[in-house]
Amino acid sequence: MSRYLSSRFAGIEPYTPGEQPQDMQYVKLNTNENPYPPAPGVIRLINEAQTSRLNLYSDPTVGPLIQELARFYKLRPGQIFAGNGSDEVLAFAFLAFCDRERKVCFPEISYGFYKVFARLFNLDDARAIPLKADFSIDPEDYVNCGRNVVIANPNAPTGLSLSAQQIERIVKTNPGHVVIVDEAYVDFGGESCLELIGKYDNLLIVRTFSKSRSLAGARLGFAMGAESLIEDLNRMKFSFNPYNINRLTMLAGVEAVKDRTYFEDCLSKIVKTREESALRLKEMGFEVLPSKANFLFARHPALKGEAYYRALKQRGVLVRHFAQPESIADFVRITIGTPEQMEVLLQKTREILHQEG
Numbered sequence: 001m002s003r004y005l006s007s008r009f010a011g012i013e014p015y016t017p018g019e020q021p022q023d024m025q026y027v028k029l030n031t032n033e034n035p036y037p038p039a040p041g042v043i044r045l046i047n048e049a050q051t052s053r054l055n056l057y058s059d060p061t062v063g064p065l066i067q068e069l070a071r072f073y074k075l076r077p078g079q080i081f082a083g084n085g086s087d088e089v090l091a092f093a094f095l096a097f098c099d100r101e102r103k104v105c106f107p108e109i110s111y112g113f114y115k116v117f118a119r120l121f122n123l124d125d126a127r128a129i130p131l132k133a134d135f136s137i138d139p140e141d142y143v144n145c146g147r148n149v150v151i152a153n154p155n156a157p158t159g160l161s162l163s164a165q166q167i168e169r170i171v172k173t174n175p176g177h178v179v180i181v182d183e184a185y186v187d188f189g190g191e192s193c194l195e196l197i198g199k200y201d202n203l204l205i206v207r208t209f210s211k212s213r214s215l216a217g218a219r220l221g222f223a224m225g226a227e228s229l230i231e232d233l234n235r236m237k238f239s240f241n242p243y244n245i246n247r248l249t250m251l252a253g254v255e256a257v258k259d260r261t262y263f264e265d266c267l268s269k270i271v272k273t274r275e276e277s278a279l280r281l282k283e284m285g286f287e288v289l290p291s292k293a294n295f296l297f298a299r300h301p302a303l304k305g306e307a308y309y310r311a312l313k314q315r316g317v318l319v320r321h322f323a324q325p326e327s328i329a330d331f332v333r334i335t336i337g338t339p340e341q342m343e344v345l346l347q348k349t350r351e352i353l354h355q356e357g
């Protein structure tokens with residue numbers, strides 16, 4: 001740390017991304033990426049002709065992508081905002097909507113970035129609300145709570161989800177505050193609250209291309225909500241980084257949205273693999289939370305989470321382990337890979353249980 005850093009930021013503990021090892025080839029099931037490549041149209045389009053145009057600035061309105069998303073989700077273009085990953089969308093939303101009273105709340109166990117943004121944006125009254133004993137979110141905790149709300153639905157790293165009706169109650173009873181619903185994983189079987197957008201001007205849905213659309217490396221996310229909220233997000237963006245979506249990423253996004261068949265095929269493969277993997281893990285004695293996401297959150301009575309994570313890593317399989325908070329330290333989060341990758345995971349797990357369990 002230099003002596004020039006603002007004291008305001010000195011205490012921030014930055015977000016710790018999952019390991020992205022560049023050395024050896026792992027069976028990589030640790031950061032919820034899609035195991036399938038981007039849609040074929042993406043791969044065809046990012047060619048020499050497009051790359052040679054990188055000397056020109058990208059479209060600050062992200063027009064073609066917004067149009068394509070509007071068509072896909074049956075919204076008006078003015079109801080959609082695009083960001084450099086949904087992390088950036090979330091940052092703009094925190095910046096725009098949470099500063100007014102600096103009161104925000106989110107589940108204590110959820111996407112780690114919410115806590116980091118709360119610190120970064122100086123939200124001195126950020127409340128982390130505990131989960132229930134079964135690791136689910138109690139929607140009643142957020143009903144009428146009189147502050148901004150951020151909820152991942154399905155939640156991470158649990159994979160558990162709320163119904164659209166439960167979300168609606170939270171949105172409806174907090175009319176003075178924006179409710180941000182992070183639907184990063186909703187395509188894998190959760191219930192979206194997209195239908196509510198026309199009805200409430202305080203609902204902002206955040207989505208990403210990183211998981212269900214196989215574009216984690218392209219960095220693309222978006223938000224959907226009332227036109228007034230989208231205007232505010234654009235105000236943030238045009239005051240910070242107007243060309244936030246690069247040319248190649250925008251084209252990749254357009255092609256990914258166009259190919260509905262490929263998208264749905266990938267999703268159904270992953271959901272099928274998820275259900276099969278959950279069953280196999282349970283047969284081995286694991287407790288597996290009922291997931292609506294592209295990962296499983298699981299623990300075994302005879303195996304500490306940390307030990308299981310390490311033993312898998314030694315055998316070339318990467319999963320995610322969270323040492324904190326203690327209530328989830330016995331779990332590991334396993335991204336759903338291809339059936340072949342899951343076969344390796346299950347095989348290595350069996351081996352570990354024999355040796356260490």
Ligand SMILES: *Cc1c(COP(=O)(O)O)cnc(C)c1O
Pocket residue numbers: 032084085086087088111152156182184207208209210216219220221
């Ligand atoms: C992965 C993830 C994100 C971030 O996605 P990017 O678009 O890659 O920035 C946001 N929220 C949740 C809950 C996630 O799991």
